[in-house]
Amino acid sequence: MTQHRPLLLSLTLLLASMGRFAFAQELPTELDKDRKPALKTNGNCYIKGGTILTITQGVIQDGAILIQNGKIVAIGKSIPQPAGVPVIDATGKFIMPGIVDAHSHIAMDSVNEGSDSITADVRAHDVLNPKVPALYRALANGNTSALVLHGSANAIGGQSVVIKLKYMRPVEELFVPDAPRMVKFALGENVTRRGSGRFPSSRMGVEAVYRRAFQEAKQYIREWETYEKARQTNPNIAPPRKDLRLEALADILQGRIRVQCHSYRADEMLMMLRLSQEFGYKLVFQHALEAYKIAPEIAKVGASISTFANFWSYKIEAYEAIPYNVALCTQAGIVCSLNSDNFGGTAHLNLEAGFVLRYGNLTEADALKLITINPAIQLGIERRAGSLEVGKDADIAIWSGHPLSSYSICAMTLVEGEVYFQKRDAFGLDKQAVLQNRVNANNVETSTLPLPRVGKSYAIVKGTVHPVSGAVIPEGTVLISNGKIVAVGSAVKIPNGTVIVNAKGLHVYPGLIDAGSHLGLTEIGSINVSSDSREEGSFQPDLRALTAVHPSSEHFAISRVAGITSTQTYPEGSLVAGQSATIHLDGWTSEQMVIKDANALHITFPEPPSEETMEQLREFLSPEEVQNIVKQSASLTDSLTEHFAKAKQYRDFRKQSSDYPMNLQLEAMIPYLDGAKPVVIHANSAKAIKQSIEFAEKNHLKMILADGAEAWRIADTLAKKQIPLLYTLPIVNSVEDGPSIRSYDPYDTLFSAPAILQKAGVKFAFQSGNATIVRNLPGQVGFCCAHGLPVEAALRAMTLTSAEILGISDRVGSLDVGKDADILVTDGDPFDFTTRLRYLFIAGKSVNLESKHTRLYQKYLERLSPKGN
Numbered sequence: 053m054t055q056h057r058p059l060l061l062s063l064t065l066l067l068a069s070m071g072r073f074a075f076a077q078e079l080p081t082e083l084d085k086d087r088k089p090a091l092k093t094n095g096n097c098y099i100k101g102g103t104i105l106t107i108t109q110g111v112i113q114d115g116a117i118l119i120q121n122g123k124i125v126a127i128g129k130s131i132p133q134p135a136g137v138p139v140i141d142a143t144g145k146f147i148m149p150g151i152v153d154a155h156s157h158i159a160m161d162s163v164n165e166g167s168d169s170i171t172a173d174v175r176a177h178d179v180l181n182p183k184v185p186a187l188y189r190a191l192a193n194g195n196t197s198a199l200v201l202h203g204s205a206n207a208i209g210g211q212s213v214v215i216k217l218k219y220m221r222p223v224e225e226l227f228v229p230d231a232p233r234m235v236k237f238a239l240g241e242n243v244t245r246r247g248s249g250r251f252p253s254s255r256m257g258v259e260a261v262y263r264r265a266f267q268e269a270k271q272y273i274r275e276w277e278t279y280e281k282a283r284q285t286n287p288n289i290a291p292p293r294k295d296l297r298l299e300a301l302a303d304i305l306q307g308r309i310r311v312q313c314h315s316y317r318a319d320e321m322l323m324m325l326r327l328s329q330e331f332g333y334k335l336v337f338q339h340a341l342e343a344y345k346i347a348p349e350i351a352k353v354g355a356s357i358s359t360f361a362n363f364w365s366y367k368i369e370a371y372e373a374i375p376y377n378v379a380l381c382t383q384a385g386i387v388c389s390l391n392s393d394n395f396g397g398t399a400h401l402n403l404e405a406g407f408v409l410r411y412g413n414l415t416e417a418d419a420l421k422l423i424t425i426n427p428a429i430q431l432g433i434e435r436r437a438g439s440l441e442v443g444k445d446a447d448i449a450i451w452s453g454h455p456l457s458s459y460s461i462c463a464m465t466l467v468e469g470e471v472y473f474q475k476r477d478a479f480g481l482d483k484q485a486v487l488q489n490r491v492n493a494n495n496v497e498t499s500t501l502p503l504p505r506v507g508k509s510y511a512i513v514k515g516t517v518h519p520v521s522g523a524v525i526p527e528g529t530v531l532i533s534n535g536k537i538v539a540v541g542s543a544v545k546i547p548n549g550t551v552i553v554n555a556k557g558l559h560v561y562p563g564l565i566d567a568g569s570h571l572g573l574t575e576i577g578s579i580n581v582s583s584d585s586r587e588e589g590s591f592q593p594d595l596r597a598l599t600a601v602h603p604s605s606e607h608f609a610i611s612r613v614a615g616i617t618s619t620q621t622y623p624e625g626s627l628v629a630g631q632s633a634t635i636h637l638d639g640w641t642s643e644q645m646v647i648k649d650a651n652a653l654h655i656t657f658p659e660p661p662s663e664e665t666m667e668q669l670r671e672f673l674s675p676e677e678v679q680n681i682v683k684q685s686a687s688l689t690d691s692l693t694e695h696f697a698k699a700k701q702y703r704d705f706r707k708q709s710s711d712y713p714m715n716l717q718l719e720a721m722i723p724y725l726d727g728a729k730p731v732v733i734h735a736n737s738a739k740a741i742k743q744s745i746e747f748a749e750k751n752h753l754k755m756i757l758a759d760g761a762e763a764w765r766i767a768d769t770l771a772k773k774q775i776p777l778l779y780t781l782p783i784v785n786s787v788e789d790g791p792s793i794r795s796y797d798p799y800d801t802l803f804s805a806p807a808i809l810q811k812a813g814v815k816f817a818f819q820s821g822n823a824t825i826v827r828n829l830p831g832q833v834g835f836c837c838a839h840g841l842p843v844e845a846a847l848r849a850m851t852l853t854s855a856e857i858l859g860i861s862d863r864v865g866s867l868d869v870g871k872d873a874d875i876l877v878t879d880g881d882p883f884d885f886t887t888r889l890r891y892l893f894i895a896g897k898s899v900n901l902e903s904k905h906t907r908l909y910q911k912y913l914e915r916l917s918p919k920g921n
Contacts, residue, residue: 101143122468150196150447155391166205174210190397194449269301347384379412406456458834459488481840515555535896563617563874568819572601586625595630767812807840817854834883
């Protein structure tokens, strides 16, 4: 292993997690004064208009809610408006209970006490910080309550606490006073991680930890019971030794503390389920990614689950996680919820709930319960939260559109009747926001739909055709022959023998393009041997991603369901990481899949430490350590410069004499030094982006910027210099916080950035930057539209513009004659999470929508049938 790769990665992570440097004052900021809502209610207000989603008592159109002293005192269509009470006009909006997050690490100054296998005596209560911006960001996403848990480093972790998200209030006010006590248990890899030198290191050992602990706790209970009985006749008898850890374990066995158990695999969940029966404690499975496999057993015991909607394959335990988990468990009668497992408050659980509508037979009402009343039940606060009912706390979120739609954002959040979040238009984009007041709740399992019969020619007829390169064609036809588009229009003559695909009532689009991913290169995130996306060494320009593309990767079929038909798959990690390839997401071999091999060279540009970063480093490190970081960062930039200098020298020698000895690494650089091919430079901070532009100009490179978290800050520069951008969107699913923003950036910066870039005239496309959540990308783009990006611009960015930047617009990106027939047929907008794909064509072939996930769904759905066992 060379010194550059780990140093580069560690510095990039460190510097990306901190602030960068000050920019012009005219850029929007978000300080404490900006986060303070303009409206103050003192717990008394009247909300009128809007669609009220009560969760438990149906939907009220154009209704009203009266709140007094933090409680809902009236709700309905004809509620009188009292005088002198602040009025919130929610006309045209949606009103729902505040989201309840059943698994969070928000506002914690410390998460894990991993020094021992059992730490039941430590408490999350003692490390809460109500001043962290993460609380505000969670409020901005409609969250009002959360279970804050100890981490999963040990089998029995610390005690958890249920809080209200009262940003900037005294910490005592965050605690929900009558919420039950809870403790964190954990199973699987997090507990058994090898090399820690701590017992347990196997799942056998994990079970033994629990049994030994419970046996010791039972003995402790008996000692105290014996003591209490004896002191009735002997008041002076000495009590047993008091042990806080055993006190907590005893409270678990005596039903005073509920168990929240981190779990993934079905086998270990079943073990924990049986332990709960044996020792008599109440159990909620957290994450529970394979709960669908033992849904009947969980339902019979009365346990419940809180899970992720679509996060999978990030480690071996998660490889059989499926988005149908919630649907299967709900069908089995299990109380289910969705959680964030998030530190930064950046998860959008409403979009998670919308996402699962597409997988299984859930209704809109079912989906809303997953983030409201169901988690409230699991946290024991259903008397206070989770639904809009008289007598409950007035924890309320008001949305600009339907909360399950990608085209909706939170406009206001109230906790106990007081406004804690009120959206302000920091970037001036609200007027162009694209909103939607409905969701697609059509429960069609598209993987079971019959495919068009096999043919050389297909005619997709009667659909609304969106060519991207031209005007929308109502009732249009797209004719395909031998893998190519041969006609598009409203009066296309269809030859005899053509297979007809009826798209009446549906929409026809060109295949969507993920402009940068690791599809085919990475299978399971934490398993190094399953990943070929990176290599050792800092200078690897001759590496070709196509060589390592695995056509049988499960990620291809799973990503296709979202309408992604092609991608640029690229190497990462090194300063000069290698060459990417643009590929279709279908084919028997990588040679069949390839659209363009070695289409670009990828560089990971070093992130320089800023003055703000330096100040933060100085708080925690010695002057020598800080100076060492500065030197190391500078040395990476120097190394990159040296690599290019050597490559230039080699190129010149080779041009002078063909007999000059060939060096394959340096030879690979020549087309990029000559400007014949583009160089994709990955950079996030504005400072790094500026330096990368200077580097590209100095070396006369044809630059494409990738990632670009702070590209919006220098959008005018990018537009002026005509530098295209492959923008990496933050992850809207749970667990990951995504790219960091500065502490003083507006909370919605990263999703507003595309609209800012578009207004400035920057040519950009979207990329996922990974393999596991490529299918999320269209929905994330839709969320950008809710933040002001025009839908037409979004569609072009994911199709034709992406193809133009990647140099493949002659093949894909629009529905034009002569191009590859990459086509999707949908029942709605492809950028809404609730839209379903009905038909998919890649290079003219009708592609089956079956995947590893659909196969597991059908297998375990059968177990829930009357004939199942």
